[in-house]
Amino acid sequence: MILALLAALVGTLGYGAGSVLQSVGASRASGVAVARQPTYVAGLAFDAVAWMGSLVALRQLPLFAVQALLAGSLAVTVVLARLVLGVRVRRREGVAAAVITAALVVLAAGAGPLSAVRPPRPFSPVMLVSLGVLAVATVLAGRRARSTELAVLGGVAFSGAALCARAAHGSGDWASLLHEPLAWAVLGYGALGMIGYTGALEHGSVGPATAILWVVEVALPAVVGVWVLGDAVRPGWAAPAALALLLALGACVVLAAAPGQSGGATVP
Numbered sequence: 471m472i473l474a475l476l477a478a479l480v481g482t483l484g485y486g487a488g489s490v491l492q493s494v495g496a497s498r499a500s501g502v503a504v505a506r507q508p509t510y511v512a513g514l515a516f517d518a519v520a521w522m523g524s525l526v527a528l529r530q531l532p533l534f535a536v537q538a539l540l541a542g543s544l545a546v547t548v549v550l551a552r553l554v555l556g557v558r559v560r561r562r563e564g565v566a567a568a569v570i571t572a573a574l575v576v577l578a579a580g581a582g583p584l585s586a587v588r589p590p591r592p593f594s595p596v597m598l599v600s601l602g603v604l605a606v607a608t609v610l611a612g613r614r615a616r617s618t619e620l621a622v623l624g625g626v627a628f629s630g631a632a633l634c635a636r637a638a639h640g641s642g643d644w645a646s647l648l649h650e651p652l653a654w655a656v657l658g659y660g661a662l663g664m665i666g667y668t669g670a671l672e673h674g675s676v677g678p679a680t681a682i683l684w685v686v687e688v689a690l691p692a693v694v695g696v697w698v699l700g701d702a703v704r705p706g707w708a709a710p711a712a713l714a715l716l717l718a719l720g721a722c723v724v725l726a727a728a729p730g731q732s733g734g735a736t737v738p
Contacts (some may be wrong), residue, residue, distance in 0.1 A: 473526065473530070474529070474530035474531045474536075474683045475527070475531075475539075475578060476525045476533065477523040477524070477526035477607045478523060478524065478526040478527040478536055478539040478540060479523075479539070479579075480519065480520065480523035480537060481520040481521070481527065481539070481543070482540055482542045482546060482730050483518065483520070483524035483546060484516045484519045484520025484521075484545070485516070485517060485520040485540060485543035485546075485547075486519070486542075486543035486544070486545070486546020486549075487513075487516045487550060488513040488514070488515075488516035488549060489513070489543065489544065489547045489680050490513070490547055490550040490551055490554050491509045491510065491516060491550075491590075491636075492509075492510050492513035492514070492517075492667075492668065492671055493513075493671050493675070494507075494509040494510075494513075494554065495507035495508075495509040495513060496508025496510060496668060496671035496672045497510070497671075498610030500504065501513050504538045504668060504672070506530075509669075511661055514664075517664075518638070519625040520540070521660070523537060524540055524547070524632070524635075524672050525594040528632070528635055528636050531578075531581050531635050532581050532582060532695055532701035532702060532703075533632060533633070533691045533692060533694075533695030533699065533701050534577070534581075534610075534688075534691065534692035534695055534696065534701060534711075535577050535580075536573055536632070536647050536648045536714065537632060537688045537692060538573070538577045538637035538692070538714075538715060538718055539574050539577065539578060539627075539707070540684075540687075541570070541574075541684040541687065541688045541718060541722065542570055542571065542574050543635070543680075543684070544570065544680055544681060544722055545566075545567035545570050545571065546561060547680050548558055548567060549567070552582050561726060563724065566721040566722075566724040567721070569717055569720075569721040570677045570717075570718050570721045570722070572623060572707060572714075572716040572717075573715070573718040573721070574714075574715075575714060576711065576713075576714035577711055577714045577718070578705030578708055579637045579648065579704075579709035580703050580704050580708075581704065581711075582701075582702035582703050582704045582705075582707075589637040589698065589699055589700065590728065593637060594637075594652055595636065597630060597633065597634055597637075597655055597696055598651065598655055600630060601655055601658050601659060601662075602628065602631065603639050603660055604623065604626060604627055604659070605658075605662055607623055607662070608620075608623050608627070608662050608665055608666050611669070612669050615669070615672075615673045616673065617669075617670045617671075617673040617674025617675075617678070617679055618646070618670075618674070618678070618682060619668070620666045620670040620673070620679075621666065621667065621670035621674070621678070621682040621686075621718070622682060622686055623662075623666040624662075624663045624664075624665075624666030624667035624669075624683050624689045625663075625666075625682060625683040625684070625685070625686025625690070626686060627662035627663035627666055627722075628663035628667075628683070628687045628690045628692065629654075629658050629661070629664075629686060629687050629690040629694075630655070630659035630660070630662075631656045631659035631663060632687070632691045633658045633691055633694055633695070633699075634652040634653070634655045634656045635652075635656050636651045636655075636691075636695065636699055636701075636736045637652050637699060638652040638653040638656065639670070642667060644657070644686055648709075655673060667679065667683055670682075681722045681723065684722055685719055685723070688715070688718065688719060688722075689719065692715065734735060
């Protein structure tokens with residue numbers, strides 16, 4: 471359990487730093503040209519480390535706990551945006567960051583043991599078909615160049631990656647994952663999530679795009695994890711965990727509305 475929490479913390483810090491670096495890179499180029507920006511590539515490297523941390527955490531913690539802990543990266547993003555992009559952080563945003571931190575502590579404490587329940591039989595084909603549908607939707611949204619829409623689709627895609635990773639982990643050890651279709655679907659969903667999030671950063675600013683991404687990425691896997699994959703909360707912790715989840719999501723919305731987060735990023 472301690473290793474899983476530490477891995478989730480690595481993911482939180484990695485995603486927070488990666489978001490700011492990708493925002494800087496996306497503000498200097500667009501389309502495939504952004505891949506030649508050193509800051510964007512560095513952001514991808516932070517994301518890769520964070521993603522590996524999330525996979526380790528998912529082997530011992532339920533989805534709602536892992537995703538909520540990773541959503542704490544939004545607070546890291548806001549702090550780094552203040553230092554790197556010169557975004558002013560008011561007292562309200564500081565309180566919101568503190569609320570997120572406290573809520574994540576409650577969620578981590580309320581996480582029950584990882585369920586051994588295998589996903590229902592239709593889960594795999596539904597996730598594979600959804601991957602294709604999401605790919606088409608992401609292409610169409612990219613043509614419309616709407617930051618909010620791309621951020622939502624990015625959040626859905628990353629949610630799909632987390633759900634596939636959670637379900638694939640229940641099928642056996644690491645070696646067996648090579649023969650698991652859901653394990654390969656994780657890569658597809660992850661790629662779509664990165665495309666959607668990068669597009670959101672190109673056409674909007676880092677605060678709202680990241681907040682929308684994480685609100686979707688916390689809420690959707692939490693619901694599916696509990697109702698479909700059998701994730702559990704410790705006895706007596708259901709109400710505190712639900713309240714903490716709502717507070718964390720509300721604080722994400724507050725951070726999204728922070729002054730300076732609604733305009734374009736200012737690169738030093």
